[in-house]
Amino acid sequence: MQVSKICQFLDARIICGEEHASANIERGYSSDLMSDVLTLDTDHLLLITGMCNLQTIRTSEMADIRFIVFVRNKKVTDEMLALAKENNLCLLESPFTLFKASGILYQAGLKPVY
Helix, strand or coil: CEHHHHHHHHCCEEEECHHHCCCECCEEEECCCHHHHCCCCCCCEEEEECCCCHHHHHHHHHCCCCEEEECCCCCCCHHHHHHHHHCCCEEEECCCCHHHHHHHHHHCCCEECC
């Protein structure tokens, strides 16, 4: 599923990494627990989370996750944006809840990690 399609489905906007709008995402993972995120070993993964802080960016970088959707109208800070740009991440913001965003993407064909 292309990042641009994810934006359409989730009424989201790309905050960082607009050049990745045509990138394909194969799987999604929803969590606010960054310790769980660190256990993942999946390429082309979208992290869907309401945990909007520097820890999320750092965890994603360590787990080699390049795509993050922040839900519940969470806003990326300037510090997060700078770190995401430094690590070539693509960040999206969506007004939907974690549950709704996950359900929409699953129904649209995004595969779960497990």
